Amino acid sequence: MINRIVVGAHYGLKDWLVQRVTAIVMALYSVFLIAILWVVKPSDFEAWRAVFALGTVKFATFLFALSLFYHAWIGVRDIWMDYVQPVGIRLTLHVLTLLALIGYSGWAAAILWRL
Amino acid sequence: MTDASTRKRPRNLDLPSLIFYKLPLPGKLSILHRVSGLGLFLLLGPLLWLFQLSVTSPEAFATFQELASCWVVKVVFAGLIWAFAHHFCAGIRFLLMDAHIGVELEATRRSTLAVFAVSILATIALIWGILL
Numbered sequence: 001m002i003n004r005i006v007v008g009a010h011y012g013l014k015d016w017l018v019q020r021v022t023a024i025v026m027a028l029y030s031v032f033l034i035a036i037l038w039v040v041k042p043s044d045f046e047a048w049r050a051v052f053a054l055g056t057v058k059f060a061t062f063l064f065a066l067s068l069f070y071h072a073w074i075g076v077r078d079i080w081m082d083y084v085q086p087v088g089i090r091l092t093l094h095v096l097t098l099l100a101l102i103g104y105s106g107w108a109a110a111i112l113w114r115l
Numbered sequence: 116m117t118d119a120s121t122r123k124r125p126r127n128l129d130l131p132s133l134i135f136y137k138l139p140l141p142g143k144l145s146i147l148h149r150v151s152g153l154g155l156f157l158l159l160g161p162l163l164w165l166f167q168l169s170v171t172s173p174e175a176f177a178t179f180q181e182l183a184s185c186w187v188v189k190v191v192f193a194g195l196i197w198a199f200a201h202h203f204c205a206g207i208r209f210l211l212m213d214a215h216i217g218v219e220l221e222a223t224r225r226s227t228l229a230v231f232a233v234s235i236l237a238t239i240a241l242i243w244g245i246l247l
């Protein structure tokens with residue numbers, strides 16, 4: 001029996017939910033993209049680029065990217081919290097992780113909307 | 116008396132003792148979920164860069180193809196394909212367990228074997244189809 005005293009409002013519940021919702025978005029996108037590539041079978045640059053330049057694919061890919069980055073933030077933050085005990089190193093890793101993921105979000109948007 | 120029911124739970128293991136602690140198979144699945152997730156995260160930057168190369172211009176696409184045909188890149192990609200397949204399958208197992216599906220001891224053991232079987236077969240199929 002685990003005796004837990006839960007304090008504060010919605011403590012960790014939002015993260016738990018976001019982790020699962022983003023996982024479902026990514027799983028659906030992965031199946032959807034593999035199906036598209038299976039059907040289209042892009043053989044050269046133009047065909048490959050055209051797949052992602054298509055409005056719906058571009059939109060879905062961007063949602064996938066954002067889901068991935070939010071999902072990665074929760075997961076990687078938990079890994080640092082569990083295994084990295086010195087506060088200074090942990091804080092540094094948290095900040096670097098967050099900055100990388102925010103940067104990737106902008107980068108992903110730039111790549112997709114230049115198509 | 117310290118049988119399984121009176122031992123203090125949950126046990127927290129630090130990283131050094133984790134390496135020597137003999138985990139049951141569902142525990143291995145779980146820690147590999149973390150390992151694969153961290154691996155995928157660490158290679159997000161290079162992957163985004165490769166994706167950018169592949170869709171930007173015919174010249175960049177040629178560079179992408181050249182990089183992708185290098186064996187070091189292929190080995191890393193093979194690892195990433197496994198990480199993705201494992202993280203995907205183990206993740207679906209965790210989602211089902213959140214929905215109270217297959218939470219009995221026997222069911223969790225069977226689903227663990229299913230995750231390893233499906234993810235390894237998917238890894239082989241994807242490596243065969245994409246890399247070779």
